[in-house]
Amino acid sequence: MHQPAITGHGVFTPSQTITNDELVAAFNAYAERWNAENAERIAAGEVEARTPSSAEFIFNASGIEQRFVMDKAGVLDPDRMYPALPARPDDQPGIMADMARDACTKALEMAGRTGAEIDLIICAASNHERAYPAVAIEIQQLLGAQGFAFDMNVACSSATFGIQAAGDMIRSGSVRRALVVCPEICSAHLEWRDRDCHFIFGDVCTALVLERADEAQGARWDVVSTRCATQFSNNIRNNDGFLRRTHDQMEDRRDMQFMQNGRKVFKEVLPMVSAHILGHLSDEGWQADGLKRLWLHQANKTMNDFIGKKVLGREPEAGEQPNILQDYANTSSAGSIIAFSEHSEDLAPGDRGVICSFGAGYSVGSVLVQRA
Numbered sequence: 384m385h386q387p388a389i390t391g392h393g394v395f396t397p398s399q400t401i402t403n404d405e406l407v408a409a410f411n412a413y414a415e416r417w418n419a420e421n422a423e424r425i426a427a428g429e430v431e432a433r434t435p436s437s438a439e440f441i442f443n444a445s446g447i448e449q450r451f452v453m454d455k456a457g458v459l460d461p462d463r464m465y466p467a468l469p470a471r472p473d474d475q476p477g478i479m480a481d482m483a484r485d486a487c488t489k490a491l492e493m494a495g496r497t498g499a500e501i502d503l504i505i506c507a508a509s510n511h512e513r514a515y516p517a518v519a520i521e522i523q524q525l526l527g528a529q530g531f532a533f534d535m536n537v538a539c540s541s542a543t544f545g546i547q548a549a550g551d552m553i554r555s556g557s558v559r560r561a562l563v564v565c566p567e568i569c570s571a572h573l574e575w576r577d578r579d580c581h582f583i584f585g586d587v588c589t590a591l592v593l594e595r596a597d598e599a600q601g602a603r604w605d606v607v608s609t610r611c612a613t614q615f616s617n618n619i620r621n622n623d624g625f626l627r628r629t630h631d632q633m634e635d636r637r638d639m640q641f642m643q644n645g646r647k648v649f650k651e652v653l654p655m656v657s658a659h660i661l662g663h664l665s666d667e668g669w670q671a672d673g674l675k676r677l678w679l680h681q682a683n684k685t686m687n688d689f690i691g692k693k694v695l696g697r698e699p700e701a702g703e704q705p706n707i708l709q710d711y712a713n714t715s716s717a718g719s720i721i722a723f724s725e726h727s728e729d730l731a732p733g734d735r736g737v738i739c740s741f742g743a744g745y746s747v748g749s750v751l752v753q754r755a
């Protein structure tokens with residue numbers, strides 16, 4: 384058996400940002416127009432008027448201050464309210480593969496590796512731009528990688544489930560060196576016209592290099608243990624898919640984008656995640672007070688504060704549980720990996736931490752890592 388380790392990480396960050404104020408101004412312009420166009424139906428009680436959004440609410444409820452997006456103009460156009468990402472010809476790299484190439488190149492550089500030394504690519508994300516061929520195989524070609532590649536989707540937990548899959552293959556010897564890459568274009572499956580959720584998501588791509596610890600070229604994080612868990616819930620759901628046209632309802636139904644019952648998610652996922660991490664630590668003989676860092680999924684600041692307190696048994700100290708959601712918003716599977724990427728290089732050999740994701744499914748994944 385081989386010890387798997389993380390030896391490189393990289394983040395592709397889109398060049399365009401949307402602040403809460405910009406987002407709210409666009410939403411309110413849309414709502415005002417919609418209300419004017421539907422004044423008679425609203426007066427007749429047939430439909431409810433759209434209520435304005437508020438930047439103050441967004442910050443207080445989530446901790447989010449801005450998000451990066453692949454196309455700002457389309458999202459902020461009150462006549463459109465979704466990104467404009469023109470289709471690319473089949474002989475050009477797809478947009479997800481392009482984002483992945485950037486993040487993977489950074490991760491490979493850090494690991495001191497070339498694409499040709501990789502023999503597994505997992506493209507782990509909450510949506511993929513097409514059904515087939517796998518985006519991962521396109522990334523494999525762009526990087527000149529060997530071996531094989533596949534896509535997987537476990538929504539917000541895709542990265543940690545991908546780390547478990549890659550780690551286990553390295554452990555068993557079926558692959559030598561892997562990339563787990565998470566291109567997330569959340570802006571394309573978010574309903575920007577829904578005040579309850581229009582502020583939640585942003586776009587990004589993360590990549591991790593995993594390889595045999597004894598082959599690492601530089602600093603490394605040993606992947607000591609991984610644990611994944613799922614439990615079915617309809618509280619976060621997106622019904623879009625290949626059966627769409629067979630339903631004979633081609634209109635843009637609300638459930639063809641991200642839907643959630645945020646309050647229920649909050650209440651049900653919190654205890655699940657805390658128990659999951661504590662159980663994982665205990666089974667591996669790790670003490671919570673021996674952890675230097677928690678890199679949690681980045682959905683909501685209050686949620687992370689709660690989980691940190693529950694796991695550590697006290698208020699987390701500054702820097703122990705870094706958040707990046709104020710800058711990136713929720714980037715689905717990429718969130719905990721951005722936090723890891725931005726806040727791990729200062730730790731010393733022997734230091735321990737937990738990467739943890741959670742979200743739709745429900746799904747929870749935890750990765751116990753130790754700096755070597």
Ligand code: CO8
Binds near residue numbers: 539570683713715
């Ligand atoms: N502006 C002003 N007021 C608002 C707004 C707004 N934008 N939105 C809601 N309100 C109002 C509501 O109408 C409500 O008013 P009232 O009390 O009068 O009814 C009040 O504010 C409170 O509303 P909520 O109860 O909805 O607000 P919460 O305090 O619960 O906060 C959150 C909402 C922030 C969404 C919170 O519930 C939360 O963070 N929940 C957890 C969500 C979560 O973690 N989800 C995980 C989803 S991610 C995932 O799994 C990946 C899916 C795949 C990616 C999809 C990409 C698109």
